[in-house]
Amino acid sequence: MAYLDHAATTPMLPEAAEAMAALLTQPGNASSLHAAGRRARRVVEESRETIAAALGARPSEVIFTSGGTESDNLAIKGLFWARHRSDPRRRRLLLSAVEHHAVLDSALWLTEHDAATITWLPVDEGGRLTPEALRAAIDENPDDVAMVSVMWANNEVGTVQPIEALARVAHDYGVPIHTDAVQAVGQLPVDFAASGVDAMTATGHKFGGPLGAGVLLLGRDVGCTPVLHGGGQERDVRSGTLDVAAIAGLAVAAEVAVKEQPARADRVRALRDDLVAGVQVSVPDALFNGVPVADAAGRLPGNAHFSFPGCEGDALLMLLDARGIECSTGSACSAGVARPSHVLLAMGHDEERARGSLRFSLGHTSTATDVDALISAIVPTVERARSAATALR
Amino acid sequence: MKVLAAMSGGVDSAVAAARAVAAGHDVTGVHLALSPSPASFREGARGCCSLEDSRDARRAADVLGIPFYVWDVAERFGRDVVDDFVAEYAAGRTPNPCVRCNERIKFSAVLDRAVALGFDTVCTGHYARLVDGRLHRAIDPGKDQSYVLGVLRPDQLERAMFPLGDSRKDDVRAEAAGLGLGVAAKPDSHDICFIPHGDTRDWLRERLGEQPGDIVDTSGAVVGAHDGAYAFTVGQRRGLGLSVPAPGGAPRYVLGISPVSRTITVGALDELDVSELVATNPVWCGPMPALPFTGSAQLRAHGEVHACTADVVDGDLMVTFADQPRGIAPGQTVVLYDDDMVVGSATISSTR
Numbered sequence A: 001m002a003y004l005d006h007a008a009t010t011p012m013l014p015e016a017a018e019a020m021a022a023l024l025t026q027p028g029n030a031s032s033l034h035a036a037g038r039r040a041r042r043v044v045e046e047s048r049e050t051i052a053a054a055l056g057a058r059p060s061e062v063i064f065t066s067g068g069t070e071s072d073n074l075a076i077k078g079l080f081w082a083r084h085r086s087d088p089r090r091r092r093l094l095l096s097a098v099e100h101h102a103v104l105d106s107a108l109w110l111t112e113h114d115a116a117t118i119t120w121l122p123v124d125e126g127g128r129l130t131p132e133a134l135r136a137a138i139d140e141n142p143d144d145v146a147m148v149s150v151m152w153a154n155n156e157v158g159t160v161q162p163i164e165a166l167a168r169v170a171h172d173y174g175v176p177i178h179t180d181a182v183q184a185v186g187q188l189p190v191d192f193a194a195s196g197v198d199a200m201t202a203t204g205h206k207f208g209g210p211l212g213a214g215v216l217l218l219g220r221d222v223g224c225t226p227v228l229h230g231g232g233q234e235r236d237v238r239s240g241t242l243d244v245a246a247i248a249g250l251a252v253a254a255e256v257a258v259k260e261q262p263a264r265a266d267r268v269r270a271l272r273d274d275l276v277a278g279v280q281v282s283v284p285d286a287l288f289n290g291v292p293v294a295d296a297a298g299r300l301p302g303n304a305h306f307s308f309p310g311c312e313g314d315a316l317l318m319l320l321d322a323r324g325i326e327c328s329t330g331s332a333c334s335a336g337v338a339r340p341s342h343v344l345l346a347m348g349h350d351e352e353r354a355r356g357s358l359r360f361s362l363g364h365t366s367t368a369t370d371v372d373a374l375i376s377a378i379v380p381t382v383e384r385a386r387s388a389a390t391a392l393r
Numbered sequence B: 001m002k003v004l005a006a007m008s009g010g011v012d013s014a015v016a017a018a019r020a021v022a023a024g025h026d027v028t029g030v031h032l033a034l035s036p037s038p039a040s041f042r043e044g045a046r047g048c049c050s051l052e053d054s055r056d057a058r059r060a061a062d063v064l065g066i067p068f069y070v071w072d073v074a075e076r077f078g079r080d081v082v083d084d085f086v087a088e089y090a091a092g093r094t095p096n097p098c099v100r101c102n103e104r105i106k107f108s109a110v111l112d113r114a115v116a117l118g119f120d121t122v123c124t125g126h127y128a129r130l131v132d133g134r135l136h137r138a139i140d141p142g143k144d145q146s147y148v149l150g151v152l153r154p155d156q157l158e159r160a161m162f163p164l165g166d167s168r169k170d171d172v173r174a175e176a177a178g179l180g181l182g183v184a185a186k187p188d189s190h191d192i193c194f195i196p197h198g199d200t201r202d203w204l205r206e207r208l209g210e211q212p213g214d215i216v217d218t219s220g221a222v223v224g225a226h227d228g229a230y231a232f233t234v235g236q237r238r239g240l241g242l243s244v245p246a247p248g249g250a251p252r253y254v255l256g257i258s259p260v261s262r263t264i265t266v267g268a269l270d271e272l273d274v275s276e277l278v279a280t281n282p283v284w285c286g287p288m289p290a291l292p293f294t295g296s297a298q299l300r301a302h303g304e305v306h307a308c309t310a311d312v313v314d315g316d317l318m319v320t321f322a323d324q325p326r327g328i329a330p331g332q333t334v335v336l337y338d339d340d341m342v343v344g345s346a347t348i349s350s351t352r
């Protein structure tokens, strides 16, 4: 098996799994006052401190959630509601056109069920948003902006956004900015305080932690209306009994992933560069999507993304799967049916190019053998997919 | 063999796939997404393209331990089946979309793609048998679906696999339960899968709009009005809403539809009797039989079988009946049988 889909989820680190396993059978609700509760709370608070240290935040800025989707929902809806309530003129959400569906659909929901409107921030062919474009969008009417959300790094094509510069622009106007850093943590240096953003999403299963556990880092003065109501466990912004074991696993993973990030990024980048070079030699007409690999800071080290002209992405995926190579199509799945990715379309590519694309994403368990497996399979796979391409049209 | 199992999410296609696995084949499951925006929930027993069906198919594939993918055939299906269905009704004919789907989608677009991707066969849950490469009726007469497969040429049949033809529906359900397939008790789908509420008239009205016209009797006298000829089908008795009763109060039936003049002609039951029909584009499921052919004909899915002789004249199929089948509508498919074996088919263009 060659697992080239780390952007979907990456295997858990053994250290994180051990930390979790040790706690799974221990009783204790972190909100209880007795000894078991105190033990649980201690684990939670130590984990909070570990995560804060790893991500450049204060412990009080760490809000535990059930993962990236929840954090994005909380950030978009919570910041919008708080800003709109304090000044009803504020209704405009400024979003990059390449956001993950957790951000995008939360925002769309607010336009359908609330007073929000959306301004889409354009990206260039590499998928990158410029601070000037953000400034221009705010300048249209600085008074009606509720918030800005721009992802740190894109999950499909791996483009890294100039987050610090974007945050500065937003703050020139006193507008809060959220970033979805789900793909960035563990792959890039991520420092919440230094980035200047007001809110940041991260999720455990993309950096070696457990599934179903994540954080929203939320600046202490940033108003955020809760989405989940109940016991108010997390700063009254998020309710729900905390998953102590998962939080412990999350903290261990964050610590390890951040500590090992520089070395791991170099190793993974070298493998990725081999993969890209190998595919380009084998399939000379393959089109590389996103920022060129030569721009090392502009692209996630583990991401490679190609369009194969004349092929359907789903056929390529199936044929590679049959050969034990696991990757993703470059398209968003809606109802099990592949739709051309909004990310590639926003980058100015046509449906054809979007449809025939594949994402290969490497991570901490990737090896040269995985890359070689892909390189030796890609030619027959592309040939076969090409001959099948027109059947369903 | 490398087998592509088309899995609708129903019990039949799941058991068909299971049998292909049990026979030792290398099976991959595929759900054909037919609608560009699948509805989230199944409405009653109708429809076969909801999200829930796709999940049921996936779950069955997981139980069988086979890879599973969704293939988006919505564009082709929309063009070759749905648009064709609307155009046929608009032209006053009565199409069978399942026949067209088998002819143009399952055993054409999907089969072509499967072969190009390295598969040997497409396996479906149709109740029909392949005996020495020839298509035969299933042994369960209540479930037999050879009629809707009567449009397949030998080269298509050669790459088709119908594992259920030797079984009765009850046994298929029991087998599904035994295999732990959750779809074992799922109701059968019927009606037309892209018309989930089952109201074809309403569905057509949404697409074709109101096109009012007269209902006349065989003498040409106006006996009623309608708001769209496409809402009628030859042989129909209900829902005519006639304002002038027939002499003697005998029930009246639709005899003919003229979409251009927007006229529906109605008359007595015996005027529906047909002794001969002409059908276009004959397809032979095996070698062309010696002509004239003597055998039987089926004129609609689950319809009666009529003894007939058939011949080809100027490329069209002429079928002559010994008895007088009733209410045959242009657009329907006539399928010829030699006993239980399917010989061929054609699309009815006129009757006498």
Ligand SMILES: Cc1ncc(COP(=O)(O)O)c(C=O)c1O
Pocket: A007, A008, A066, A067, A068, A069, A070, A072, A100, A102, A151, A153, A154, A155, A180, A182, A183, A203, A204, A212, A214
């Ligand atoms: C950029 C991005 N945001 C959000 C998510 C959702 O995270 P989770 O799976 O933890 O809900 C993902 C992962 O699919 C992602 O890649």
